[in-house]
Amino acid sequence: MDNQPLAFYEYLDQIVNLELKAKRVLQGATQIRYTAARKLCGPPLSRIAADLILRLPPSSLIFISTGAGNPTTLPKGETDGPSGVAFLTRVLNALSHPVCVVSESHFLPAIMASLAAVNILITKNSLGPHDPVSTFASPFPLGPDEADAHVRRLLDQHPNASVAIFIEKPGPNTAGVFHSASKNFLEGDPHDGLMPLDYFVWAAIGKHRTFVIDTGFNSETAAQRKREFLRCPSEGLKSLGVEPHKVRDVILTHLHYDHVGNFDLFPNAIFHLQDREMAYATGRLMCHRRLREAFDPEHIVGVVRQVYRDQVAFHDGDSEIVPGISVHHIGGHTLGLQAVRVNTARGWVVLASDVSHFYANFEQKRAFPNVVRVEEMLEGHLRLRQLAASPKHIIPGHDPEVMRRYRPPSPELISVCVRLDVDPIEITTEREVPSEIVGAHQHS
Numbered sequence: 001m002d003n004q005p006l007a008f009y010e011y012l013d014q015i016v017n018l019e020l021k022a023k024r025v026l027q028g029a030t031q032i033r034y035t036a037a038r039k040l041c042g043p044p045l046s047r048i049a050a051d052l053i054l055r056l057p058p059s060s061l062i063f064i065s066t067g068a069g070n071p072t073t074l075p076k077g078e079t080d081g082p083s084g085v086a087f088l089t090r091v092l093n094a095l096s097h098p099v100c101v102v103s104e105s106h107f108l109p110a111i112m113a114s115l116a117a118v119n120i121l122i123t124k125n126s127l128g129p130h131d132p133v134s135t136f137a138s139p140f141p142l143g144p145d146e147a148d149a150h151v152r153r154l155l156d157q158h159p160n161a162s163v164a165i166f167i168e169k170p171g172p173n174t175a176g177v178f179h180s181a182s183k184n185f186l187e188g189d190p191h192d193g194l195m196p197l198d199y200f201v202w203a204a205i206g207k208h209r210t211f212v213i214d215t216g217f218n219s220e221t222a223a224q225r226k227r228e229f230l231r232c233p234s235e236g237l238k239s240l241g242v243e244p245h246k247v248r249d250v251i252l253t254h255l256h257y258d259h260v261g262n263f264d265l266f267p268n269a270i271f272h273l274q275d276r277e278m279a280y281a282t283g284r285l286m287c288h289r290r291l292r293e294a295f296d297p298e299h300i301v302g303v304v305r306q307v308y309r310d311q312v313a314f315h316d317g318d319s320e321i322v323p324g325i326s327v328h329h330i331g332g333h334t335l336g337l338q339a340v341r342v343n344t345a346r347g348w349v350v351l352a353s354d355v356s357h358f359y360a361n362f363e364q365k366r367a368f369p370n371v372v373r374v375e376e377m378l379e380g381h382l383r384l385r386q387l388a389a390s391p392k393h394i395i396p397g398h399d400p401e402v403m404r405r406y407r408p409p410s411p412e413l414i415s416v417c418v419r420l421d422v423d424p425i426e427i428t429t430e431r432e433v434p435s436e437i438v439g440a441h442q443h444s
Helices: 006-016 029-041 045-055 080-094 108-117 144-157 219-224 233-238 275-282 297-308 359-363 374-387 401-405
Strands: 061-065 099-104 135-140 161-166 199-205 210-213 249-251 270-274 312-315 319-322 325-329 338-344 347-353 394-396 417-419 436-443
Touching (some): 099 108, 270 297, 338 374, 359 394
Parallel strands (some): 061 099, 210 249, 249 270, 270 312
Antiparallel strands (some): 319 325, 325 338
């Protein structure tokens, strides 16, 4: 294999990792890690793997970990785990390496069936001293403490273990929820795959005044709706020097639970809201379960109380709140949804909120399924382009890609906050920035 040209391994990398060839909307964590690994290592990863395997001492134990397809929520999902184990085990056994297959108990029957199909039988749960080449299975327990102890036992029992191979399998968030691409486009997605959502709270920080855009949701709501909760928005804001009780202005793009849930953290703020959003959230359309699912009645009642405290500023359509910050009625996702336009050092940035959940929604002109008026949502994608300095100045409402494209304000805030007033990483330029718009990554 050492005599193969590099082009062979480049093509092999693409064969074994289809995410490298898929639409950009489906290029997630695997593609990002692959790119980072190539920058670090240089040659195609299949070439590095081949060299590594060929250099292993004889009879080195190799762990292979995988799953077996997707749950019923993803019926078109991958099944490359069992077949991958069978192929790799045949090759590794031929090279005189024993294999330990590690997977959850409920996945092992499918994996063992694939091994049996290529005449590899698993007859024991451990490798004996007189088995120079063999294959055995190790059921992997659930739970981090149990898993950690299990791994330590395996390594203690098999000091000749040299390599671990992981065949990526999809999984849920910590609340057990799967997010797939088909759920993020009105017409579904024929190349379905995992496509999770992130949730953001933004802060437009100026010299004399700070605006918070949306307020996220709290841990109780996360538990009720099975969302992964990373941190309270107040923590993210405080890391940027923003004290919630000192904030004078909060812009609510709409009143869904994930955008208004922590309004009570801002007791001294004026809340900026579209007339049509309040009318929608309190009107006759809320008699339809499908339309009210993403609203929490306690949030709506709480915002109504803010009206009676003179802490809500209503806007009818497009409105400039202060020079450099304006709101623009879009509708579609909800009847009163508004985008926020902020003038930054790199030009006009548009916080799309749920006008476009993902980059792919506005880039490919594809509507998100949670929609009241499809035509307004699709027209809204065009409006975003009109409002922003360029398409690269549009920030979607829930795309994890945002956290990868933009830099954190400081090294200690990596994976917590990003700055939107500087160019994305792929086109970044160094320059002084007099004011900034930053976002706290709340949950996923």
